[in-house]
Amino acid sequence: xxxxxxxxxxxxxxxxxxxxQLDDFFQDSAQTSPASTLNHDTGVQSxxxxxxxxxxxAEGYVNDQLQKFISELLRQSVSLMGWKLDIKLKFKExxxxxxxxxxxxxxxxxxxxxxxxxxxxxxxxxxxxxxxxPHQGYLIFKLPPNGTLFKRANxxxxxxxxxxxxxxxxxxxARGYLAALSGDxxxxxxAAALLQKQMAALxxxxxxxxxxxxxxxxxxxxxxxxxxxxxxxxxEIQRGQFKDIAEQxxxxxxxxxxxxxxxxxxxxxARGNSLVLKVNLEQITPxxxxxxxxxxxxxxxxxxxxxxxxxxxxYLEGPKAxxxx
Amino acid sequence: MTTKTIWLxxxxxxxxxxxxxxxxxxxxxxxxxxxxxxxxxxxxQGVQEALDAGKRRLxxxxxxxxxxxxxxxxxxxxxxxxxxxxxxxxxxxRLLWTGRNTFEAHLQKFDVSGKLLLFHFKVDLKTLKAxxxxxxxxxxxxxxxxxxxxxYVGNTADQSLVFRGTVNVGKLVPLPAAADLDLSGIQTxxxxxxxxxxxRP
Numbered sequence: 001x002x003x004x005x006x007x008x009x010x011x012x013x014x015x016x017x018x019x020x021q022l023d024d025f026f027q028d029s030a031q032t033s034p035a036s037t038l039n040h041d042t043g044v045q046s047x048x049x050x051x052x053x054x055x056x057x058a059e060g061y062v063n064d065q066l067q068k069f070i071s072e073l074l075r076q077s078v079s080l081m082g083w084k085l086d087i088k089l090k091f092k093e094x095x096x097x098x099x100x101x102x103x104x105x106x107x108x109x110x111x112x113x114x115x116x117x118x119x120x121x122x123x124x125x126x127x128x129x130x131x132x133x134p135h136q137g138y139l140i141f142k143l144p145p146n147g148t149l150f151k152r153a154n155x156x157x158x159x160x161x162x163x164x165x166x167x168x169x170x171x172x173x174a175r176g177y178l179a180a181l182s183g184d185x186x187x188x189x190x191a192a193a194l195l196q197k198q199m200a201a202l203x204x205x206x207x208x209x210x211x212x213x214x215x216x217x218x219x220x221x222x223x224x225x226x227x228x229x230x231x232x233x234x235x236e237i238q239r240g241q242f243k244d245i246a247e248q249x250x251x252x253x254x255x256x257x258x259x260x261x262x263x264x265x266x267x268x269x270a271r272g273n274s275l276v277l278k279v280n281l282e283q284i285t286p287x288x289x290x291x292x293x294x295x296x297x298x299x300x301x302x303x304x305x306x307x308x309x310x311x312x313x314x315y316l317e318g319p320k321a322x323x324x325x
Numbered sequence: 326m327t328t329k330t331i332w333l334x335x336x337x338x339x340x341x342x343x344x345x346x347x348x349x350x351x352x353x354x355x356x357x358x359x360x361x362x363x364x365x366x367x368x369x370q371g372v373q374e375a376l377d378a379g380k381r382r383l384x385x386x387x388x389x390x391x392x393x394x395x396x397x398x399x400x401x402x403x404x405x406x407x408x409x410x411x412x413x414x415x416x417x418x419r420l421l422w423t424g425r426n427t428f429e430a431h432l433q434k435f436d437v438s439g440k441l442l443l444f445h446f447k448v449d450l451k452t453l454k455a456x457x458x459x460x461x462x463x464x465x466x467x468x469x470x471x472x473x474x475x476x477y478v479g480n481t482a483d484q485s486l487v488f489r490g491t492v493n494v495g496k497l498v499p500l501p502a503a504a505d506l507d508l509s510g511i512q513t514x515x516x517x518x519x520x521x522x523x524x525r526p
Contacts, residue, residue: 051361051363052363052365052366053360053361053362053363053366054359054360054361055358055359055360055361056358056359056360056361057357057358058355058356058357058358058359060357061357061358061524065502068502309355311355313359
């Protein structure tokens, strides 16, 4: 077993260290929580686990916050590409979290010209098992291999299961986008540099041609050169747009988690069919309590009100108390 | 009812329940965020050290204090030395949410060993309440730092009222997204102190 309590993930942690620690975690068997319920009046939980401290978030509150900060953020950033996105979470009593995503994409998004004005609307439903690393603030969203269903909205065609092993590829593709949202424009700079290099190579080819004799070939290269030139200009414009969005993202994220140093790539990782979200517990728990509940454990607990209303709470729990409740 | 009458009643009955003024409490809101703190947090070495360091604020005769969260309130057991005799106090302090970010602590019930002797020495109820306040404040300060501000109000006409608490939600939950939350409930359960937060209506 790896002793996660000795791992220091603060300060100058590198992505390499972070990944190593996640590897260690995945080598250990991920802990699962037994199903449990909470009696609101007595505070007694079934399942026999009594944490030293816990922090519960109501489903309704989480979704409202998601709408307020995260969805708004995504809407702003994807609207540049003409997308529409809506995300909603549903807690289940067996500790699964259902994610419903409504996504609309313009038909021309995939690079092919289209005259169709209607957006392509899809509905994605995913069942996630939420786990946590034993001693540090990592939340692991584990997707069953065939647990993500993809469906065309307003269609009778049955949903298609997406194999979630492809998640790593999706996150790898999204890395540049996440970096740009975090304010790192290196991806745009690299794209501009590549276009510049390709343009230089084309210019060399064009110089070697005889303008009159190889007129047809010359015109072809000239068109290609102009296309690269426009692409480079577009990259510059996109870079500026993303810079503005990154500033908005930073403001939004700061107002949400209070994180001054934002790097979305450091918050997100993928391992097989698991998506890993790094959460800084110190930012959401009282300072003195954090030291005592640094090892977290997650569970969904259904709480029944005195008036019979049922609400599911997503609990972050500290280590087991010595004395049983 | 005067303090002395209450004491007299307490001496005649096995355990004393103090009459409590009915506070106008707004209807509780459904919590959006719940913080459940196990009693173990109050039994750490840090708390013990702070209690030892803060003992000068307590009466020198006040010792062997023990705090226990139960469904019916906070059970406090302690020993009070008076000259050659030691008296064991068994007290129930109930927390009552009174409105936005505020709560009150009421002395619900207490039992004292060696009552007759205690009567002779005329131990004042106000002194007892002040002791309880100081002891609870020391515990809260160590575990929750300055997220909860406690003020002694034991001198009012309400014989059961001991102190009022005001919660600073920003210090309790440092997440900026939680800025629109208020304390909407506080209660004790078996070995648990439960703080409930809800969005402002």
